[in-house]
Amino acid sequence: MNEPLLKITDKILHARKTSSKEIKQLYLCDDLPLFDLLWAANKIRGKFKTNKVELCSIVNAKSGNCSEDCKFCAQSIHHNTKIERYPLLDEQSILKAAKSARANSATCFGMVTSGKRIQKPKEISGICKAVKMIRTKIPSMKCSVSLGAIDKRSLSRLKEAGIKKIHHNLETSENYFPNVCTTHTYEERLKTLRAAKKLGIRLCSGGIFGLGESRTDRLDLAFTLRELDVDSVPLNFLHPVKGTALENSVPMAVSEILRTIAIFRLILPKKDIKVCGGRAVNLRSMQSMIFFAGANGMMIGNYLTQAGQDSKTDLKMIKDLGLRVTGGDDNAEIY
């Protein structure tokens, strides 16, 4: 076993902080056997997350027509994609999606809207109403929102309605971000996250990989998330959609995806690390390896514009591994 890896693993298991330099040496070393790294990540997941898996589910509450030019996104007006486009769903439709998510054993439900930000106060009111309905009808479901940039006033309204967590991805490193999006800045993304944190709202923020970024970019993202002290880290892997700027991207190798998940577990040992978009398409028969690589959660059901894998298959995979879905067969754990 690689000596520096053993030392770092021991350090993390004893809750001592690692430096970016020592983790960088590991991640940038091609000679480090993948299975040694996965062994370490799995040990750390086992220590801090036990054998529980948290499932999240989302609804695309407002689809398409986004002014932004995120190169991977099928909802951008800068891309010519065949997706469904519609304005904000009504509360009953959102509630229906939340019920279906809970039936699939998800305990975290995200309402996602396209666009740089929600412009109309009426839309924030609709979302707050939906949140209140879900909290009343499905008390075991945690609600989060992903509405792009959110100002302090709207954050306070969402908090009052019962939102405990907001989702806002940083997507990649600050350095690489201009290659991914030119219509808004990294700083604007950080601003929303910092404002939410200040109000005591939990943060769900991660990124998308396979955009042409380097390993150093991935490390920079992970350390920025550590600095922000986010609570959940969704990891997405590019599923190239026809008509987007990245439609011809070469998919990441499975081993590279697993290596990346493992490095995130080493950098963020106690956080919820969830594998979300692009799981089935990129990992195929290797999907169960995400837990050995250190993930303790995943998204179930459909993605924003793409269909997900059948939920029964996902739940069977978790059961077959001897892992247990949080709140799936016992009292849901709600923060």
Ligand code: SF4
């Ligand atoms: S990722 Fe969000 S902000 Fe970027 S184009 Fe897609 S919907 Fe718009």
